[in-house]
Amino acid sequence: MEYAFVFLKGVLLIHISKNDFLVNAGGCNASLATVSVVNRCPRNEEEWTTAAERKNCGNIKHNCVFIQYHCVMNTWRNKTIEVCAQAENIVGKVCAEFNIGGARIQRNGNGVHCDSCPISYNSTKSFKYQECYLKVKTTLSTKLQVTTNSLDIDFTTHRENLDTVNATSNIEHSSSNIEEGDVNTITIFAxxxxxxxxxxxxxxxxxxxxxxxxxxxxxxxxxxxxxxxxxxxxxxxxx
Structure with missing residues (x-):
């Protein structure tokens, strides 16, 4: 009975360790502390290099193999994020994303097809495929952008109307002053x-x-x- 209990305990520990390995395969928990939301990702290699130097992933303390600067969408496709993570090979003409639950870079498996992406590419080269970032904006930010533009147009129109009213008021005020001055001059003369x-x-x-x-x-x-x-x-x- 005692041997059976030890055996079951061993099997359970192996099962837990196996699942933990699968969840964290390719992941790096240290990456989670480096996640930051950005308005947009670099658009060319020069911007990518500048952003990587600013992020300074080389100074991040970690127990992972090697982490590098990335700028990709998140798994919900509602944000673009910068993160120091282990590079992955993205296969299948799809976009790269960062999985916070797994603390790793991975291929997007939710139907975000990328026509400009090759069959296989390194995740650190995501800046070459701006189509992926446009999908984030197109799916979730278009309405916000349209609303912002409408507010800008309304504000500009209101400001132009206000300037016109002020200019007309100034002209009428000047004319009133001139007429009032003429009347005063005639009165004094009389x-x-x-x-x-x-x-x-x-x-x-x-x-x-x-x-x-x-x-x-x-x-x-x-x-x-x-x-x-x-x-x-x-x-x-x-x-």
């Missing part, structure tokens, strides 16, 4: 004319008697007495 006329009339009334008196004195000295009396009467009558 007031000045009226004041001048009033002053002229007042001065004329005030100095009229003095002027006539002075003139009568002059003529009275220059003319004979009889003519002076006649002039006096005339001047008095005028006054």
């Amino acid at each position: 007031v000045c004319v009226v004041i001048c006329l009033l002053l002229f009339i007042l001065l004329t009334l005030k100095w009229r008697s003095t002027i006539w008196t002075t003139l009568s004195g002059i003529f009275r000295k220059a003319l004979p007495a009889s003519e002076n009396d006649s002039l006096k009467q005339t001047l008095e009558t005028e006054v």
Whole structure:
């Protein structure tokens, strides 16, 4: 009985170890800590090299054989991610993806066919097949992109309309200021004319008697007495 128990325990341990090996075959748990979501992946070898240097996978501590920079879709095809992982050979004209559960790079087995991909290629060369990244955007990001573009167009139109209204308002305000200035100028001029006329009339009334008196004195000295009396009467009558 005891031997049977030991045998069953051994079989169970072998079974667990076998399953664990299958799950982690080709995987590297250290890769999980390097996963980061990016807006897009490199589009050529130069960008790929720059991104790989920035990611610096060579300094990641791990117990795996060899990990390298990758930029691929995830298994749900809703994100593009950068990760330091072991390279895999992708077979069957399909895209490469990173399986977080298995912590490994693998071929996409969900019908994401890649026309531009060769029959077999190394996963570190994924940048050569931009079709795979476009599939991520096409399947899940198109609606978001269209909405963003619509918002941009609406905002631009609103801003142009606002600029037009402001320009029209400024023109009308300027015209109003000009008309108001003309009215003010005419009013001031009219007031000045009226004041001048009033002053002229007042001065004329005030100095009229003095002027006539002075003139009568002059003529009275220059003319004979009889003519002076006649002039006096005339001047008095005028006054």
